[in-house]
Amino acid sequence: MSVSVQTGDFDAGRECADLLAGRDDVGAVASFIGVVRGDGDVAAMTLEHYPGMTEKALEAIVAEARSRWPALVRVRVIHRVGRLAVGDQIVFVGVAGGHRGEAFAACEFIMDYLKTRAPFWKQEETAEGVRWVEARGSDDEAAARW
Amino acid sequence: MKLHIRYFASLRESIGRAGEDIELPCEQISVAALREHLAAHGADALGDTDKLRAAVNQVMAGPQTAIGDGDEVAFFPPVTGG
Numbered sequence: 722m723s724v725s726v727q728t729g730d731f732d733a734g735r736e737c738a739d740l741l742a743g744r745d746d747v748g749a750v751a752s753f754i755g756v757v758r759g760d761g762d763v764a765a766m767t768l769e770h771y772p773g774m775t776e777k778a779l780e781a782i783v784a785e786a787r788s789r790w791p792a793l794v795r796v797r798v799i800h801r802v803g804r805l806a807v808g809d810q811i812v813f814v815g816v817a818g819g820h821r822g823e824a825f826a827a828c829e830f831i832m833d834y835l836k837t838r839a840p841f842w843k844q845e846e847t848a849e850g851v852r853w854v855e856a857r858g859s860d861d862e863a864a865a866r867w
Numbered sequence: 868m869k870l871h872i873r874y875f876a877s878l879r880e881s882i883g884r885a886g887e888d889i890e891l892p893c894e895q896i897s898v899a900a901l902r903e904h905l906a907a908h909g910a911d912a913l914g915d916t917d918k919l920r921a922a923v924n925q926v927m928a929g930p931q932t933a934i935g936d937g938d939e940v941a942f943f944p945p946v947t948g949g
Contacts, residue, residue: 755949768948769876771941774925800948812949832949838927840941841948842876853877856918856945
């Protein structure tokens with residue numbers, strides 16, 4: 722199972738170890754962890770998603786990465802949903818490849834695509850109430866460079 | 868044709884419901900035309916196309932994507948995951 726959408730936390734160390742388990746052709750593992758940042762007075766956030774489409778969209782992004790970097794050995798994507806506090810982990814992307822080039826590139830590609838193509842929406846909690854996070858144009862630009 | 872419409876995030880809150888089942892007197896319609904129809908029939912927030920995205924059968928769709936009988940069509944704001 723390469724893609725998970727879950728409320729629970731994840732152990733990035735264990736996920737990276739799982740990417741290597743039983744393989745002797747892996748020379749590089751690149752990973753990314755997204756964390757809830759305490760911007761201004763943000764205390765927590767709630768992530769909404771589109772059950773069903775979310776998993777399909779993430780699987781499509783992984784498939785696209787595999788077609789662009791055929792030397793990828795394993796890919797793991799975990800995205801949390803529900804209420805998360807500042808400092809909580811939100812997303813994990815781990816990529817195992819023969820060499821660092823495809824591992825670094827595919828990991829960044831998957832995050833850039835996830836930011837603009839996977840149906841998640843963040844709502845921030847502050848002392849004044851809740852507000853939906855606006856999409857940023859810089860995310861579109863990051864995805865467009867691939 | 869019958870369609871299952873879904874709304875998410877801030878759009879769901881603006882429209883005041885998570886979705887609706889509708890019936891249209893045609894066999895095919897584009898995402899753009901469906902949006903106009905829904906905007907004119909109670910889903911006012913769909914009138915602002917600037918920050919609107921759509922999916923047909925859980926795949927991202929464009930304004931000209933064709934919709935047919937039994938399809939699930941979702942409208943939502945630009946995504947903000949990660």
